Amino acid sequence: MTIRRNLLLASMAALALGAASAHAQDNVLRVGTDATFPPMEFVENGKRTGFDIELVEAIGKAMGKQVEWVDIDFKGLIPGLISKRFDMAVSAIYITDERKKVVDFTEPYYAGGLVAMVKDGNTSIKKLADLDGKKVTVQVGTKSVGFLTQNYPKVQRVEVEKNQEMFNLVDIGRADAAVTGKPAAYQYVRTRPGLRVLEEQLTTEEYGMALRKDAPELTKAVNAAIAKLKADGTYAAIVKKWFSAPAAK
Numbered sequence: 001m002t003i004r005r006n007l008l009l010a011s012m013a014a015l016a017l018g019a020a021s022a023h024a025q026d027n028v029l030r031v032g033t034d035a036t037f038p039p040m041e042f043v044e045n046g047k048r049t050g051f052d053i054e055l056v057e058a059i060g061k062a063m064g065k066q067v068e069w070v071d072i073d074f075k076g077l078i079p080g081l082i083s084k085r086f087d088m089a090v091s092a093i094y095i096t097d098e099r100k101k102v103v104d105f106t107e108p109y110y111a112g113g114l115v116a117m118v119k120d121g122n123t124s125i126k127k128l129a130d131l132d133g134k135k136v137t138v139q140v141g142t143k144s145v146g147f148l149t150q151n152y153p154k155v156q157r158v159e160v161e162k163n164q165e166m167f168n169l170v171d172i173g174r175a176d177a178a179v180t181g182k183p184a185a186y187q188y189v190r191t192r193p194g195l196r197v198l199e200e201q202l203t204t205e206e207y208g209m210a211l212r213k214d215a216p217e218l219t220k221a222v223n224a225a226i227a228k229l230k231a232d233g234t235y236a237a238i239v240k241k242w243f244s245a246p247a248a249k
Contacts, residue, residue, distance in 0.1 A: 027064065027065055027066055028065060028066050028067075028068050029056075029059075029060050029063065029065040029066070029067050029068065029087055029088065030068045030070055030085075030086035030087045030088070031056055031067055031068070031069055031070065031086055031087065031088045031089070031090055032069075032070045032071075032072050032076075032077050032080050032081060032085065032086040032088070032089045032090075032091070033048075033052065033053075033069060033070070033071065033072070033077075033089070033090055033091040034071070034072060034073055034074040034077065034091045035048050035050070035053070035071060035091075036074075037050075037091065037092050037183065038050060038183070038184075038187045039051055039183055039186060039187040039190065039242045039243075040052045040091070040092040040183050041053050041090075041091055041092070048069060050242070051110070051183075051238060051239075051241075051242040051243070052090050052091065052092060054238050054241075054242075055090075055109065055229075055235070055238055056088075056090050056209075058229055058234050058235075058238065059222060059225040059226060059229065062225040062228050062229060063221055063222070063225050070085060070086045072085075074091060077089040077091055077093065077210070078099065078102060078103060078210065081103060081210055081211070081212060082102065082103065082212065084212070087211070087212075087215070087218060088209055088210065088211050088218070088222065089103075089209070089210040089211075090209045090210070092112065092183065092207055093105075093207060093208060093209075093210055094112070094205050094206065094207060094208075095108060095206050095207070095208040099210070102213075103210045103211065103212060103213060104210070104211050104212070104213050104215075104216070104219050105208030105209065105210055105211070105219075106208050106209040106211070106219060106222050106223050106226060107208070107223050107226065108206035108207060108208055109207055109208065109209060109226055110206075110207045110239070111201075111204045111205070111206050111207070112181060112182045112183060112204075112205045112206075112207055113181070113182055113201045113202065113203040113204040113205045114143065114144055114147060114179055114180070114181060114182070114201065114202035114203045115179070115180070115181075115182045115185050115197050115198060115201050115202060116128060116131060116136075116177050116178070116179050116197070116198045116202065117167070117170060117177060117178045117179075117180065117185050117188070117189070117195045117196065117197050117198070118170065118176065118177045118195065118196060118198065119170055119171065119173070119194065119195055119196075120193070120194060120195065120196050122176070122177075124176070125176060125177055125198070126198075127198065127200060128198065128200050128202060131148075131152055131155055131176075131177060132152055132154040132155060133154050133155070133156070134155060134156065134176035134177060135155075135156045135158055135174070135175045135176045135177075136148060136152075136155045136156065136157060136158065136175065136176065136177045136178065136179055137157075137158040137159070137160055137165075137166040137169045137170065137175040137177070137178045137179075138157055138158070138159055138160075138166065138178070138179050138180070139159070139160060139161070139162065139163055139165075139166060139180065140159045140160065140161055142180075143203070144179040144180060145157065145159065147179075147202060147203065148179060151202075158174070158175050163180055163184055163188075166178040166180060167188055167192075167195065170195055171194055171195070178195075179202065182197075182201065182243075185197045186242065186243045186244075190242070209222060
C-alpha cells in the first residue's frame with residue numbers, strides 16, 4: 001500500500017512539474033532560422049543580427065514572450081517546423097503556393113525581389129526603363145539573367161560568377177548597373193557606400209513567417225504583433241535601418 005501511495009505521489013509531482021514547465025514555456029517563442037543571409041539574418045561578432053532577427057525580437061516583446069533561436073540549415077526549416085522542433089520559422093522565406101500546402105504563413109512582412117543598382121551620381125538611369133541599351137551586370141545562373149532576357153532584350157548583359165564582381169564592375173564604370181536581390185543590394189550599400197538602389201523594383205517576392213497549421217492561434221497572435229509594430233512605428237524604424245541607403249554627404 002505504501003509503495004502504491006508513493007508511486008501515486010511521485011506521479012502527481014511529475015504531473016505538477018510538467019505543468020509548471022509547460023506554463024514556463026508559454027512565455028517562450030522558439031524560432032528556427034538559418035543566419036547566413038545578410039542583411040536578413042547573419043552572425044556578426046558572434047551574435048545574430050539582421051532585419052529578421054530584430055523584427056522577431058520586437059514581435060516577441062510585443063507578445064510578452066522571450067525569443068529562443070534555433071539555428072538550422074535553410075532546407076531543414078520547414079521539416080523542423082512540422083516536427084515541432086520550434087514554433088515558427090523565419091529566414092527570408094518566400095511565400096509560395098507549394099509551401100502553403102504544408103505550413104501556414106503570417107501576412108507578408110516584407111517584399112523582396114530583384115532591384116537595380118547604379119553608381120552614385122549616375123543621372124542616365126533614373127528608372128527601370130532607362131536600363132534598355134545599357135551594360136547591366138548579373139550573376140550567372142540567377143533569376144536576374146532570365147528576367148532581363150525576357151523583359152529587357154535591349155540590355156547588354158555582363159554575366160559574372162559572384163555578386164561582388166557585379167558591384168565591382170559598377171564601381172569602376174565597366175557596367176552601368178547591376179541587377180540582384182533586394183536584400184543583397186541593400187546590404188552592399190549599407191556597408192560600402194558608392195552605389196544606390198533604384199526605388200522601383202523589377203520583381204516582387206513576399207516574405208512570410210512560417211508556422212504550423214495546427215497552431216492557428218499563434219499565427220493570429222504573431223499577425224497581431226506585426227500590426228502593432230507597424231502602428232507604433234517600430235516596424236518602420238527597423239525597415240529604415242536595414243533597407244535605406246545611407247544619407248548623402
